[in-house]
Amino acid sequence: MIKIALCDDEAKFLNLEKELIAEYFEDKGMSYSVESYSSGEELLEDEVLLKMADLIILDVEMKGIDGISVAKRIREQNDKVNIAFLSAHMNYSTDGYHVRAVRFILKTMDDIKDYLFECLDCVVANLDLIDKEITMDFSIGKRSLKIKDIVYLRTVGNYTTFVLSPDTKENYMIRYTLKKLTDMMKPFDFIAVSSNETVNLRHIKSVTRYMVSLDNGEEIPVSQKKYNDVFRAYTLFRGKIA
Amino acid sequence: MTDKALSIIITLIKIIIYYIFLKCVLKRKAEKPLGYSLLAVLYILEVAAVFFLNVFFIIKILVIAVLEIGLAIPVFKVSFKKSLLANLAFTGILYSLEFSAILIFDRFLNVKGLSQITMNTAFIADVICYFIILGIVFVLNTVFRKGALTNLDIKGWFIFAFFPLFTLVAVIAIVFSYDAQSIMDIYYSLFFLAVGMLVLNILIFILLDNVVKRESEIREKEIMLEQAEHLNQMYRSLSDEREKQKARSHDYINNLNVMLMLAREGKVDEEIRYIEEQLGREMQSVDVINTGNTLINAVLNIKYLEAKKKGIIIPFIADNLTGLKISDSDMVTILTNILDNAIEAVEKCDEKRIIFKIIKDYDSLIIDSTNPYVGQMPDEDSFETTKTDKKNHGFGLANIKNTVKANNGNCFIDTKDGIFHISIVIPLA
Numbered sequence: 122m123i124k125i126a127l128c129d130d131e132a133k134f135l136n137l138e139k140e141l142i143a144e145y146f147e148d149k150g151m152s153y154s155v156e157s158y159s160s161g162e163e164l165l166e167d168e169v170l171l172k173m174a175d176l177i178i179l180d181v182e183m184k185g186i187d188g189i190s191v192a193k194r195i196r197e198q199n200d201k202v203n204i205a206f207l208s209a210h211m212n213y214s215t216d217g218y219h220v221r222a223v224r225f226i227l228k229t230m231d232d233i234k235d236y237l238f239e240c241l242d243c244v245v246a247n248l249d250l251i252d253k254e255i256t257m258d259f260s261i262g263k264r265s266l267k268i269k270d271i272v273y274l275r276t277v278g279n280y281t282t283f284v285l286s287p288d289t290k291e292n293y294m295i296r297y298t299l300k301k302l303t304d305m306m307k308p309f310d311f312i313a314v315s316s317n318e319t320v321n322l323r324h325i326k327s328v329t330r331y332m333v334s335l336d337n338g339e340e341i342p343v344s345q346k347k348y349n350d351v352f353r354a355y356t357l358f359r360g361k362i363a
Numbered sequence: 364m365t366d367k368a369l370s371i372i373i374t375l376i377k378i379i380i381y382y383i384f385l386k387c388v389l390k391r392k393a394e395k396p397l398g399y400s401l402l403a404v405l406y407i408l409e410v411a412a413v414f415f416l417n418v419f420f421i422i423k424i425l426v427i428a429v430l431e432i433g434l435a436i437p438v439f440k441v442s443f444k445k446s447l448l449a450n451l452a453f454t455g456i457l458y459s460l461e462f463s464a465i466l467i468f469d470r471f472l473n474v475k476g477l478s479q480i481t482m483n484t485a486f487i488a489d490v491i492c493y494f495i496i497l498g499i500v501f502v503l504n505t506v507f508r509k510g511a512l513t514n515l516d517i518k519g520w521f522i523f524a525f526f527p528l529f530t531l532v533a534v535i536a537i538v539f540s541y542d543a544q545s546i547m548d549i550y551y552s553l554f555f556l557a558v559g560m561l562v563l564n565i566l567i568f569i570l571l572d573n574v575v576k577r578e579s580e581i582r583e584k585e586i587m588l589e590q591a592e593h594l595n596q597m598y599r600s601l602s603d604e605r606e607k608q609k610a611r612s613h614d615y616i617n618n619l620n621v622m623l624m625l626a627r628e629g630k631v632d633e634e635i636r637y638i639e640e641q642l643g644r645e646m647q648s649v650d651v652i653n654t655g656n657t658l659i660n661a662v663l664n665i666k667y668l669e670a671k672k673k674g675i676i677i678p679f680i681a682d683n684l685t686g687l688k689i690s691d692s693d694m695v696t697i698l699t700n701i702l703d704n705a706i707e708a709v710e711k712c713d714e715k716r717i718i719f720k721i722i723k724d725y726d727s728l729i730i731d732s733t734n735p736y737v738g739q740m741p742d743e744d745s746f747e748t749t750k751t752d753k754k755n756h757g758f759g760l761a762n763i764k765n766t767v768k769a770n771n772g773n774c775f776i777d778t779k780d781g782i783f784h785i786s787i788v789i790p791l792a
Contacts, residue, residue: 210650211653211678211679213654213679214654215683224680232676239716356773356786356788359729359786360720360730363731
């Protein structure tokens with residue numbers, strides 16, 4: 122279930138937004154909950170919600186604490202929650218964007234529906250991806266792994282081993298060829314960097330000739346033949362998630 | 364006509380083709396008038412060598428080679444090494460072709476018991492060889508000149524190849540459709556026919572070459588015009604904005620006066636209504652997206668309005684983009700081309716959305732755009748427009764890629780599951 126917090130000091134818009142959110146999730150047949158607040162102060166008092174929410178939608182131009190300041194305060198407590206702004210303008214010229222808002226939703230009568238729905242699509246897809254798991258028969262037994270926790274796959278003899286972050290100290294080995302696993306993991310943004318390793322693009326910090334630096338501190342050599350493919354996939358992926 | 368006269372003509376053709384060959388391989392032109400006079404000198408000396416050294420076959424070849432290599436150096440202003448290599452390539456192709464042509468002719472005619480005309484068949488063999496070399500020169504010329512190959516479509520290739528091939532086939536057909544005696548009778552008319560066709564081929568080759576060159580020049584000019592037009596559009600919108608701003612400042616004073624008057628008269632409700640009205644108007648007139656970079660704002664806002672009219676939404680994701688060091692015209696080229704392509708593609712889709720990002724990440728600028736598409740979208744390799752209306756749409760992707768390259772950046776495209784995704788990274792340092 123997706124938990125949404127909505128904060129807008131204009132009752133007219135607040136109701137409209139609630140209706141639209143209901144329409145969106147009912148159309149999709151998804152379960153959801155919406156808590157609405159009419160000021161930033163009120164929202165910030167609800168600490169439980171701030172920890173639990175999946176998406177917080179904030180009006181930028183509010184009386185009292187404005188939406189941007191509210192977002193900054195939320196970020197101090199919750200680094201992961203999706204934040205979206207409601208405003209008649211997408212103003213990136215101030216510091217607002219440093220709170221890493223997913224979207225600016227245009228708050229005008231003829232735009233709000235389209236932009237709100239697009240934002241919800243984006244958040245739903247993000248949440249889906251974060252929790253995505255694969256289940257496999259490892260040599261230590263059947264286990265489920267979150268895609269985002271897999272850093273890379275490496276060939277060890279007839280086996281392929283999964284390197285995870287954070288490290289679980291368990292040995293996730295499977296009697297599959299790396300090639301087969303690479304094909305399986307490709308839809309989840311994995312790329313072969315050499316004939317021995319396939320890396321999760323989420324964990325790449327940088328790509329140089331001929332090395333990838335990973336966010337767990339490791340560096341893995343990239344084969345000369347694969348360099349162009351790796352650099353291309355990394356650039357496209359970085360653009361997509363940026 | 365004597366063999367000597369034939370030699371004079373054959374040598375002339377050879378020098379011309381040698382010149383075209385060098386011009387294309389060395390990618391240089393002879394300088395007027397010095398280059399051309401030296402070529403004339405080369406011609407005279409070579410004819411002399413053919414006349415006086417014919418008995419000493421090896422010496423003749425060596426002298427001709429020295430002349431050709433030596434004189435090509437000042438004509439094309441190249442090093443000895445390059446001239447030597449080019450000459451070796453030319454002579455190599457020429458002799459191997461000549462040799463095989465003579466062998467084929469000899470064999471063919473010997474079968475018919477006609478070996479007595481071997482001497483004359485050598486000339487026909489020569490002419491045929493020059494045709495083949497001309498073909499080789501053309502291919503080299505096309506491959507070596509940057510972009511020329513991509514400019515030439517199948518029709519162009521066909522026209523280019525048709526003339527020499529047709530001539531070759533025609534000459535061979537004519538030669539073999541006569542028996543030995545009649546060939547001797549019409550030998551000279553046949554020879555002149557062959558030479559005439561050769562000259563015709565050279566002329567057509569030059570003509571077509573010029574057409575291709577001009578076409579690529581026109582294309583370049585069109586791209587430049589398009590860029591200028593984009594830039595103009597942005598500047599116009601900026602100056603419009605300034606005009607509006609001036610009018611707004613003027614209105615502002617009026618509005619304050621009205622509000623003051625209403626306040627003094629105690630008409631609070633009327634004042635509130637008036638302020639709400641003004642506020643609504645102000646809100647509408649302000650730009651939808653603001654990145655702190657005037658030019659980028661202009662482009663994005665124009666495209667936002669354009670998209671809105673077509674029912675397309677663009678959630679812009681941006682950063683504070685003040686102080687970018689990429690030139691205005693490059694920026695406009697990249698952004699307008701990406702957004703124009705995207706808007707055009709999305710128009711035909713049910714899901715009318717373009718997700719557009721322009722953000723700073725560490726030390727680079729990332730421009731990233733995704734949109735759904737139906738039908739054909741260009742893939743990464745072609746980078747050519749697939750639009751039929753080239754005149755108005757320009758050369759979209761090729762243009763983007765060139766501009767990104769000029770800024771030391773990288774540009775990648777992915778088309779998967781009906782989603783077009785372009786990602787650009789330009790270093791900012």
